[in-house]
Amino acid sequence: MAIPLIFFLVVRFLPTFVALRLSLYDWNILKEVQPYVGGKNYSRLIQDGIFGKALVNTALYTIIGVPAQIVIGLIVALLLGKIRALQGVFRALYFAPYVTPIVAAAWVWQWLFSPQFGPVNTFLIWLHIPPQSFLTSPSQALATTAALVVWQNLGFQVVLFLAGLAAIPSTFYEAAEIDGASGSQSFWKITLPLLNPTIVFSVVTGTISYLQLFTQVVNLNFTDQGGPLGSTMTVALYIYQMAFGRFQTGYASAITVVLFAIILVITLLQLRFLTKRVNY
Amino acid sequence: MTVTQKSEIGTTSLPKPPKRRDYKTVLAYLFLTVGAIVTLFPFAWMILTSLKSFQELFSLGFWPESPTLANYSQVITQTKFLTWFGNSLLIAGVTTLSVLFFDSLVGYTLAKFEFPGKNIVFILMLSTLMIPTEMLIIPWFVGVTDIHLLNSTPGAYFSIMFPGLISAFGVFLMRQFFESLPNDLIEAARIDGMSEFGIFWRIALPLVRPALASLAIFTFLGNWNAFLWPLIVIQKPEFRTLPVGTALFNGEAGTQWGLIMAASSLAVIPVLLVFAFFQKQIIEGIVLTGLKG
Numbered sequence: 271m272a273i274p275l276i277f278f279l280v281v282r283f284l285p286t287f288v289a290l291r292l293s294l295y296d297w298n299i300l301k302e303v304q305p306y307v308g309g310k311n312y313s314r315l316i317q318d319g320i321f322g323k324a325l326v327n328t329a330l331y332t333i334i335g336v337p338a339q340i341v342i343g344l345i346v347a348l349l350l351g352k353i354r355a356l357q358g359v360f361r362a363l364y365f366a367p368y369v370t371p372i373v374a375a376a377w378v379w380q381w382l383f384s385p386q387f388g389p390v391n392t393f394l395i396w397l398h399i400p401p402q403s404f405l406t407s408p409s410q411a412l413a414t415t416a417a418l419v420v421w422q423n424l425g426f427q428v429v430l431f432l433a434g435l436a437a438i439p440s441t442f443y444e445a446a447e448i449d450g451a452s453g454s455q456s457f458w459k460i461t462l463p464l465l466n467p468t469i470v471f472s473v474v475t476g477t478i479s480y481l482q483l484f485t486q487v488v489n490l491n492f493t494d495q496g497g498p499l500g501s502t503m504t505v506a507l508y509i510y511q512m513a514f515g516r517f518q519t520g521y522a523s524a525i526t527v528v529l530f531a532i533i534l535v536i537t538l539l540q541l542r543f544l545t546k547r548v549n550y
Numbered sequence: 551m552t553v554t555q556k557s558e559i560g561t562t563s564l565p566k567p568p569k570r571r572d573y574k575t576v577l578a579y580l581f582l583t584v585g586a587i588v589t590l591f592p593f594a595w596m597i598l599t600s601l602k603s604f605q606e607l608f609s610l611g612f613w614p615e616s617p618t619l620a621n622y623s624q625v626i627t628q629t630k631f632l633t634w635f636g637n638s639l640l641i642a643g644v645t646t647l648s649v650l651f652f653d654s655l656v657g658y659t660l661a662k663f664e665f666p667g668k669n670i671v672f673i674l675m676l677s678t679l680m681i682p683t684e685m686l687i688i689p690w691f692v693g694v695t696d697i698h699l700l701n702s703t704p705g706a707y708f709s710i711m712f713p714g715l716i717s718a719f720g721v722f723l724m725r726q727f728f729e730s731l732p733n734d735l736i737e738a739a740r741i742d743g744m745s746e747f748g749i750f751w752r753i754a755l756p757l758v759r760p761a762l763a764s765l766a767i768f769t770f771l772g773n774w775n776a777f778l779w780p781l782i783v784i785q786k787p788e789f790r791t792l793p794v795g796t797a798l799f800n801g802e803a804g805t806q807w808g809l810i811m812a813a814s815s816l817a818v819i820p821v822l823l824v825f826a827f828f829q830k831q832i833i834e835g836i837v838l839t840g841l842k843g
Binding site: 283289375377379389506513537 | 591652671678685688689693713721774778793796811814815826830832
């Protein structure tokens with residue numbers, strides 16, 4: 271028990287306090303002197319336009335991504351529940367993107383959505399829809415990036431919902447059938463309420479992961495500046511840029527503290543308002 | 551949609567329902583197939599592109615006209631691919647073993663022993679899940695630079711893997727699983743004079759195989775694909791992992807699509823194999839661990 275406890279203290283808790291302390295200094299890894307600046311890093315944040323943009327983008331990713339992957343994941347899981355043969359095969363097929371390295375997936379995405387030679391635009395032209403610029407357009411890059419994340423997470427979401435659905439006792443459906451309930455009635459009255467714990471889990475963990483979005487964004491653009499005109503910049507990417515690109519470690523630490531506060535508040539609110547106790 | 555069909559969702563072990571080929575089942579297959587094609591398209595594109603010759607790369611055909619393994623041999627002979635692959639295998643492998651051992655030990659202790667402060671320990675471990683990685687990375691980096699670990703062989707590997715050696719998520723998963731084991735079993739072994747560690751190792755652990763399988767795959771996957779921390783902490787090219795190595799392909803070699811697609815396809819193989827073999831245990835593990843609530 272001692273080793274794991276020390277591990278959690280040294281690797282998780284101690285650094286949290288170190289980050290809090292660093293955020294009060296004009297800390298720079300490359301310099302000798304690290305002057306104390308109090309709340310200056312935080313007041314700079316309020317006036318920082320790029321940080322504001324990163325914050326809005328991160329919110330947009332979360333608002334698009336979390337509901338999209340939950341709804342699509344639930345539909346696929348329900349359909350999988352309806353079939354007998356090949357269930358395992360389909361499950362594995364939908365899981366494949368989840369095991370694809372993010373870096374590899376990002377390369378493929380760039381290729382697929384490339385304005386000049388991308389198969390997606392070829393398909394659009396075939397449908398008589400004008401080709402789009404996707405990742406090179408400031409207005410479409412964020413949505414295209416979000417699509418990549420949803421595509422990658424779908425497999426895990428499906429497995430999670432299959433597990434949740436399997437935990438619902440089949441006697442409920444049998445009882446509903448005897449009472450003459452229709453299919454959609456038993457979905458809204460039985461499946462969805464009893465799936466609530468799984469949905470809460472997905473919303474909470476999904477939100478936390480979208481709030482920390484980094485790898486996909488950086489690999490779709492090869493820069494730490496965040497896509498065309500900063501249109502895909504996220505908070506995590508901005509932290510990386512500040513800390514390891516410009517060595518403004520103190521300022522970057524202040525951003526991490528703000529991110530931590532945001533995650534904490536949103537998680538607590540979600541747990542408070544989404545959790546419904548279902549007794550059975 | 552009839553309710554009888556609905557109940558099939560419930561369990562996979564129910565007796566087979568009467569064979570009925572109604573239009574709804576057909577529709578379900580149809581939707582799933584279309585969905586799977588859309589989902590797999592990028593995946594297929596990656597593999598097919600890796601088989602195209604340089605001249606063919608920018609042609610828009612789906613199938614390679616003259617499939618070649620040239621990209622693969624080039625990746626293996628002209629880049630450090632094998633080194634990166636080995637590094638990733640080592641790091642993901644060691645981390646997974648460490649997580650399996652420590653997380654099951656802690657999970658077992660939290661589930662089956664009474665001691666003061668037990669709940670506080672559990673809640674503190676869980677609360678670490680909410681601390682964003684970005685927040686920890688800066689102090690970690692300052693720490694490993696201070697003790698000069700980054701350029702030596704064991705030091706660099708240790709720096710890359712230390713944050714993942716124990717996972718709070720895994721502790722939670724294993725605790726849920728051990729709680730479902732009957733206490734009588736442990737009591738009986740104790741009366742037979744087995745040591746506490748022996749009970750854990752020989753009796754409890756073999757009974758939680760599905761949980762171990764799902765924890766193993768998710769830990770391996772997470773570390774195999776880890777990007778942010780390795781990108782920051784790796785200073786020398788020979789310590790690069792697969793994701794970092796392939797990501798830096800672009801800057802160093804120009805955009806060589808064929809090579810990138812070949813490297814990416816090779817990187818997928820180990821995880822896909824593990825999932826194919828263990829998918830039953832993984833899903834069972836998630837079902838039984840109370841992730842459902």
